[in-house]
Amino acid sequence: MSGWDEGNVFYSDQNLEDGGDENGDKLVTRHSSQRKFKEFIRSYGDVKGPFPYRESLLQNPKSLQVALEDLHSFDDALSERLRRMPAEYLPLFEVAAAEVLVGLKSKVAGEGGEMEEPSTGDVQVLLTSKESPVSIRNLAASSISKLVKITGIVIAASRTKAKATSVTLLCKNCKNIKVVACRPGLGGAVVPRSCDHTTQPGEEACPLDPWVIIPDKSKYVDQQTLKLQENPEDVPTGELPRNLLLAVDRSMVQCIVPGTRVTVVGIYSIFQAGGNKPQQKGAVAIRQPYLRVVGMEQASEATSGGANTSTSDEDMEFKDFARRPDAYQEICRLIAPSIFGHDDVKKAVACLLFSGSRKRLPDGVQLRGDINVLLLGDPSTAKSQFLKFVEKTAPIAVYTSGKGSSAAGLTASVVRDASSREFYLEGGAMVLADGGVVCIDEFDKMRPEDRVAIHEAMEQQTISIAKAGITTVLNSRTSVLAAANPPSGRYDDLKTAQENIDLQTTILSRFDLIFIVKDARDHQRDMQIAKHILKVHANADSLAKGTEVQDQENWLKRYVEWSRSHCSPRLTDSAAQLLQNNYVKIRQQMREQNNERGSSPIPITVRQLEAIVRISESLARMQLSTIATEEHVTEALRLFHVSTMDAAQSGITANLIVSPEMRAEIQQVELQVKRRMGIGNFLSERHLIDELMRTGLSESTVRRALIVMSQRGEIEYKRERRVIVRKS
Template identity: 45%
Template sequence: MDRGSVFAVPVLAPSNSNNNNTANGNNGNSGGDVAIERAIVTARFARFVNDFRQDNSFILRDQLKENVRIRQYYLEVNLEFVAAYDEDLAGCLRDKPANYMPLFEDAVRAVAKENLMLSTEEEVPDFQVLLLANMNPIPIRELNSESVSKLVKIHGITIAASNPSAKATHIQIMCKNCRHTKNIPVASGFGGVQLPRKCDAAPADGQPKECSLDPYLVIHDKSRFVDMQNLKLQEAADVVPVGELPRHILLSCDRYLTNKVVPGVRIAVTGIYSIFQSKSANADIAIRTPYLRVIGMQSDADGGRNRIFTPEEEQEFLSISRRTNLYEEFSNSIAPQIYGCADIKKAITCLLMGGSKKVLPDGMKLRGDVNVLLLGDPGTAKSQLLKFVEKVAPTAVYTSGKGSSAAGLTASVVRDPSTREFYLEAGAMVLADGGVVCIDEFDKMREEDRVAIHEAMEQQTISIAKAGITTILNSRTSVLAAANPVFGRYDDMKSAGEVYLFMPIILDILAKHVVGIHQGERFAEAVGEISIATMRAYISYCKSKCAPRLSHEGAQLLSSHFVDVRSKVRGMEKKSAIPITVRQLEAIIRVSESIAKLTLSPTASERHVNEAIRLFNYSTMSAVQSGNVDGQSLSDVSSAVAKIHAYIRRRLPIGHRMSSGTLTDQLIEENFPPQIITRAIDMLLQKEVLQFEKRRLSVKRIAL
């Protein structure tokens, strides 16, 4: 655990010593002078910083000079560099980092003073060493008591970040009676300090001291402080066992590690696994709460954000982008175990790639993310598609609409039990910033919760005004939602708006019906042409390197198509189920850009626009024109069915029977089309208003 002062044990010997075994603590001088041992260790760290070379370049010394020049007093060091130069030093940092990191920072300060030829101690401030380790990360749920005080590496997603505060490293205290002063070091991390209960100043002239109990006061002006920030890191969803809740751990960051991340960012953290005593009144004196004192932080490569691609990876991705049939191959590799759904998989491909974000001259931003809504009967593989997208997207969060609230999807305000201050905890759409949110059972969400995500979907922001906190969070995410029809089944006698009861704001691409079946052994053997790992990396590369714009020819084609669609919808006798507005035009533009981005094309040409129009006609326009029978509009068919139902109720009272053929002939005489008559009778049979008898030769009315 954290200590209030720095000390060293005699484990390292000078480099010119003949006894190399002293590095393992076998020098037999455990009672030696601690100051001498501190100087030995610091000197070895200083030689490492001065002498370490890579490709004939003194990378650490050069980095130190550059940082001092720009007044950034820190040094990033990879633990592999230390191990390559001196394995004993690296082992000490792994086993007792709390003891040796202060000595490492003292050595960096000494090297900076020596190389920069500064004259006084005051001109060289304290330096911070940011230690990065390439060791295998430890899952948060596997951290235990054996890891206390050891160097560990974990990765996860930040779900909360406190406001930076001032943390004392040394405090000066003064006796309020005799004015005696002394400096006390303060433990790092969450560790604190306890003031002496009695004044320990030496008596003057042999006179007895008369200082009262608890005489010391803290002189803040002469104390030393550093910036400190607390984070909450949650383990990634893909490592959480089924049926268990994700676990989290507190992080303590100081100095140059503060204000580096915001909620929703995936990071890999190197730190000292430490413990502290909770301030809770019911806390047992023997129980300690674990936390991680961060000494190194880097962006998680698996998260896909700010990822640096190697030349070999870039060459591989460029070769993939030149494939002649990449669009088909990529879409077929999405959930290959699901048979069919070709156009729906292509729509999901567009969602994963996304369009191009634009910033207009007046500062207004136009989003480039594509939202997809899958609508269909139960058992049509909607959830399987969502689960696959969660795996293949570089950043993804999966949630179910039934168990999601507005606060869980956006952000919640939580009170810190220790400081009693309010802070924000990010919801699913903030955590998936830059990725995809998969919302299953979208129709089961409450209306007020569904409305809460409209701003996040269109404006890419989440506005918070709670408990005195007024802020705007980024939510630059695509939404892939799945929903069932009202009453659980699709009714082709109703419009899409009546069947699904959704506002047009959530309709970018309307996938009307997902058809997916398991085909025996083929389910286990289905493998996509492109692996999931390659797809995830390629998506990250395309989104970071390519931002296509609509070509002049594509813009003209799209403009004429939009005018034609508006004319068709305007020509309908009844109001269409889905209004065709500029929002749909923007959706087609985004889809065109996403198809172009898949092949790393700088412009969206006519070919890309034609494919986007085809997807638009397959989804949204088919919903607008749904229900047409023999050229009749949905409203005409619904009106005819209602008249048939009224006629049957008049001609056939409850409990009476009639020949099926006679009933059909009478309806035909009333000039009703046979196809609509059959559909109307089937609907009454489904609603259990009518019932067939005598091998369907007669029909009986059994209800209203």
């Protein structure tokens, strides 16, 4: 069958590799391999089609994607040679592909009319493989010059450069022209020291190093360098994540942005780093490793966590589970089973894991579907345990602490390369967790300027960078699960909500659900918690040996992945009408509360309306429903009321009952305060109370009036409630 579509020319490769010297053997092997590559492209056919590679080559003449499994089934010896010596056989594959393309287009031109013959050597062969990838930290010297497959996340990308494939040299003395091929990847051209021109009688001999490069007559391709880092979930505890430099060229240039998870097939190579510096004696053999990419697959949003690996049996299992009437309760039971109580917090964490549906409007605006949750309250209430559980269960998760995180570490930074001196972007935690969850512990310990840096990432789900001449936008489509403590360490019921929740309104409005987690002192509840904790400690060894808990966690993780990739719920008309009516009631309720008690630290705005929509869609996704019904909206409203609404109404003003007589006394105190203090003036609280008590007012009335004025923002306490400053 070899060469059947080349007219009347038939050939055979038998006995071509027998006999001859070593150079002759290598030449014959390379020639026969190139013929087999051409035969593979022309004649290989399987279930994908009669001739998939011929069709792919005609549709996209610039590149040809080849599966190594197909080449192995065609000729296992040829596939093995390509794996062992890819630097030698991959150029033969590309030349063979270019020659096949010329033959195919000539045939098409002969059938359909005149057609310009394309030039050879411009087809890029991209390799793919279904074998399991290896870890970056497992790459050793034995893998050099061989094909390897690794996975990771791209954290930096350089600018596109022109890489010379062949350099044209001109001799300064005899004007002789010589073309020198460049090594692929990050290697350069080896320029000869002397000219090979034969000196004629009377001519001056060419000196050493006579060559001058002619850039206009050299050939170039586009090249870009990327920095690949291990996936955060693959890094062992206590280890720093490993990085590896990638070199991509031609059709793969400018296809990947930082934060993208990729699977790479490449040639593990080495290069001399810092070549401009004088090398010490004996240090020439030490080279830096890098990967010359010959195939790259980008993990899509739906498959970034591995959802595409599910089987048909698993699909049926998930669908059967979703039909159960208690599916929602069963999922909530699997959320952090070692934590006692906190049922509503567990339901909120389940909503965060499943998330709502991301939408793209006709004008290009994107509405986020990810849900942000804030846990605020006393120490020892399992807030950090919830964060650790989500880190293990979410398909993609990054765990960080507020005190140990900076604005650049959370978003992105601009770094200058030591060797090339050029700037490039390096993504932070919210870029690395694109498509997953960012868990931020000790959220209140962050510096205010660092919290401001994640405002855009939490709502618009992008990170805009304008530094060092680099202006770009990175994706950060993540959910945020944050845990924080009140300023005084414990939640104080004798303080107002604004004093207990010492966070800016701009950041609070971006959280969909805000839970006040209190350490309630109740004898019956303390007995139950103590019994649960002692039981967990007593059965820890048996649970660790058993696989039931681990299987439940793995099942929940797979179910989250599968549902997020196969289900995108939308609100029904009746559910939307119900939500609209309830939102208007909530706004009216908060307006009346603000008139009586002052402004709330947690505003109820359109963002909260969108939050309830996302929660409703998340509840529908847990049951694999394509529509969010009134039942889902009712449960979403209940979760919103027990979390954000309760937090907005918490504090001493929630229990403050103001009678008409008391309101008149409070107004009298306000009038006296405004008479005694000008705007911007400050006065000792004790001195002010003593003065007002001389007018016949009680101390409790004065303190209550000062709380109301502080809630409204008319006065402000400084230096731990000892000095009062009048604001307005």
